[in-house]
Amino acid sequence: MRELIRYLKDYKKESIMGPLFKMLEACFELIVPLVMAAIIDTGIRNHDRPYIWRMGLLLVSFGVLGLICSLTAQYFAAKAAMGFGTALRRDLFAHINNMSYTELDILGTPTLVTRMTSDINQAQAGVNLVLRLFLRSPFIVVGAVLMAFTISVKMTVIFLIAVPVISLIIYFIVKSTIPIYKSAQAALDRVSLLTRENHIGARVVRAFSKQQEEISRFEETTGALTRIQLHAGRISALLNPATYVVVNLAIMAILWSGGYVVDSGEITQGELIALINYMSQILLALIALANLIITFTKATASAIRINEVFHTQPSMCGGEKTGSEGDGEVPAVEFRGVSFSYANAKENALEEISFSAAQGETIGIIGGTGSGKSTLVHLIPRLYDTSEGEVLFRGRSIQEYQLEYIRSRIGLVPQKAVLFQGTLRDNMKWGKEDASDSEIREALDIAQARDFVEAKEEGLDLKIQQGGSNLSGGQRQRLTIARALVGKPDILILDDSASALDFATDAALRKAIKEKTRGMTVFIVSQRASSIKYADKILVLDDGRMAGMGTHRELMENCRVYEEICTSQLSGEEVQRG
Numbered sequence: 001m002r003e004l005i006r007y008l009k010d011y012k013k014e015s016i017m018g019p020l021f022k023m024l025e026a027c028f029e030l031i032v033p034l035v036m037a038a039i040i041d042t043g044i045r046n047h048d049r050p051y052i053w054r055m056g057l058l059l060v061s062f063g064v065l066g067l068i069c070s071l072t073a074q075y076f077a078a079k080a081a082m083g084f085g086t087a088l089r090r091d092l093f094a095h096i097n098n099m100s101y102t103e104l105d106i107l108g109t110p111t112l113v114t115r116m117t118s119d120i121n122q123a124q125a126g127v128n129l130v131l132r133l134f135l136r137s138p139f140i141v142v143g144a145v146l147m148a149f150t151i152s153v154k155m156t157v158i159f160l161i162a163v164p165v166i167s168l169i170i171y172f173i174v175k176s177t178i179p180i181y182k183s184a185q186a187a188l189d190r191v192s193l194l195t196r197e198n199h200i201g202a203r204v205v206r207a208f209s210k211q212q213e214e215i216s217r218f219e220e221t222t223g224a225l226t227r228i229q230l231h232a233g234r235i236s237a238l239l240n241p242a243t244y245v246v247v248n249l250a251i252m253a254i255l256w257s258g259g260y261v262v263d264s265g266e267i268t269q270g271e272l273i274a275l276i277n278y279m280s281q282i283l284l285a286l287i288a289l290a291n292l293i294i295t296f297t298k299a300t301a302s303a304i305r306i307n308e309v310f311h312t313q314p315s316m317c318g319g320e321k322t323g324s325e326g327d328g329e330v331p332a333v334e335f336r337g338v339s340f341s342y343a344n345a346k347e348n349a350l351e352e353i354s355f356s357a358a359q360g361e362t363i364g365i366i367g368g369t370g371s372g373k374s375t376l377v378h379l380i381p382r383l384y385d386t387s388e389g390e391v392l393f394r395g396r397s398i399q400e401y402q403l404e405y406i407r408s409r410i411g412l413v414p415q416k417a418v419l420f421q422g423t424l425r426d427n428m429k430w431g432k433e434d435a436s437d438s439e440i441r442e443a444l445d446i447a448q449a450r451d452f453v454e455a456k457e458e459g460l461d462l463k464i465q466q467g468g469s470n471l472s473g474g475q476r477q478r479l480t481i482a483r484a485l486v487g488k489p490d491i492l493i494l495d496d497s498a499s500a501l502d503f504a505t506d507a508a509l510r511k512a513i514k515e516k517t518r519g520m521t522v523f524i525v526s527q528r529a530s531s532i533k534y535a536d537k538i539l540v541l542d543d544g545r546m547a548g549m550g551t552h553r554e555l556m557e558n559c560r561v562y563e564e565i566c567t568s569q570l571s572g573e574e575v576q577r578g
């Protein structure tokens with residue numbers, strides 16, 4: 001938690017005023033039993049009604065003042081806690097956005113969502129409660145014992161026995177619940193993972209009629225979370241009865257021995273009542289302290305999880321260079337002996353890959369599933385860094401370029417077509433912030449998306465729902481291609497991003513890209529031989545290795561893997577026509 005305290009730096013005033021007003025409220029509370037004692041000993045004993053009224057009014061004033069102090073403290077504490085949470089959330093979001101794919105793979109999205117939401121809320125609640133109670137509760141306990149001491153030194157012994165016993169009970173209960181709260185947060189991660197997986201894959205779940213299995217899986221996971229929370233709840237439920245037993249025993253002791261000391265005239269009846277009041281105040285303060293410790297512990301567990309994300313430093317930092325180097329003589333992209341392995345993976349996903357792609361060339365990449373096609377193209381815009389070897393962009397290592405620059409010059413259309421909530425125009429502007437409508441229409445035209453967009457009444461103002469759910473798979477794919485084209489990148493990568501298009505649209509798309517984006521180097525990843533066979537150069541991947549490289553004709557003659565793919569997909573005539 002200490003590391004996160006820096007997020008309170010803009011709320012120094014609130015962080016001081018909150019606890020101070022709580023202490024002030026506690027002072028009023030500590031005086032109340034003395035006023036009560038005065039009412040009993042003077043007002044009631046002497047039948048002095050005006051005195052009772054005066055003192056009664058004083059009690060009401062203390063109550064009102066205490067309430068004002070408490071509300072003011074609450075205001076400052078809430079303001080500081082909200083500010084803390086907001087700044088923390090903003091920083092964590094920015095930090096996660098700076099992470100490379102490697103860190104995102106290691107941490108995983110569900111836990112990042114839980115940490116961004118539930119954990120930050122927990123830390124925020126911790127800050128709020130700490131600001132209100134961390135001084136108040138100990139202050140009341142010490143204050144009540146001291147007040148009792150001023151009334152009767154002898155009777156204070158009961159306080160000095162009761163307070164440590166209550167503290168010990170609280171200590172053991174809190175100590176045994178802390179690890180349980182930690183595992184509850186981890187169980188929440190699992191619930192979050194399952195919820196996310198299920199909501200994203202809702203259509204698949206229904207298509208396979210897996211609702212019942214998924215509901216059972218969900219019940220099992222939430223059941224585990226419930227069991228953990230119940231376990232913690234059962235232990236915490238012991239807190240009140242156990243502490244009340246001790247306090248009531250102490251009050252019995254005060255009443256029993258109080259009878260003797262009142263009889264002997266050492267203390268008055270009013271003072272005896274004040275002692276009982278102080279004992280109750282101590283109990284309430286200690287229980288509040290126990291709640292504070294539990295909330296603080298949960299907040300600390302959450303803070304650890306948040307800090308784990310902050311400590312995961314982006315493994316990638318960009319270079320200095322912007323602007324293209326060299327001219328048409330230098331290859332647009334070159335791989336020199338590139339091998340790559342995913343974090344925690346035992347085997348390399350790519351092994352010794354070397355090739356070069358000239359400016360304006362179309363490169364087809366083909367291979368079986370899991371052969372490393374996506375991995376290879378992800379290395380071009382530096383979504384991952386190579387484990388061995390080098391990737392060059394226009395004759396220079398991509399590591400020398402600024403990350404923003406390299407990504408603005410390389411348009412990647414990922415396998416999964418992801419669009420964001422907003423208008424179609426907003427989505428297109430991801431490719432180029434200041435793109436004009438005519439630039440967007442041009443990109444839509446090349447991506448074979450213009451017709452269907454113009455057929456919609458709203459045109460570029462078409463509202464895209466979350467994840468693009470109001471569009472078909474093929475429409476989404478065409479829009480993501482258009483989005484990459486808007487920025488007129490030097491390199492366009494289509495990672496199996498035309499898989500949902502029919503053959504005619506796929507062919508029209510490739511033709512339009514070739515004709516209307518002169519000078520652009522295009523990488524087409526596909527499982528379909530027909531999509532890549534006209535490429536200037538075809539890379540054939542097999543289990544992460546380069547099985548062949550060349551034109552369709554060359555590969556048909558000397559690459560067995562390519563020949564097998566083609567003969568399994570194309571007719572004899574199509575194979576020959578390449």
Ligand SMILES: Nc1ncnc2c1ncn2[C@@H]1O[C@H](COP(=O)(O)OP(=O)(O)OP(=O)(O)O)[C@@H](O)[C@H]1O
Nearest residue numbers: 105342345349367368369370371372373374375376
């Ligand atoms: N994020 C990841 N973490 C660990 N391993 C991964 C990750 N992504 C892919 N792999 C592994 O790397 C290998 C290559 O995967 P890749 O996605 O590049 O294949 P692909 O040829 O594009 O397959 P497909 O055509 O099915 O999309 C596979 O064995 C896969 O299991």
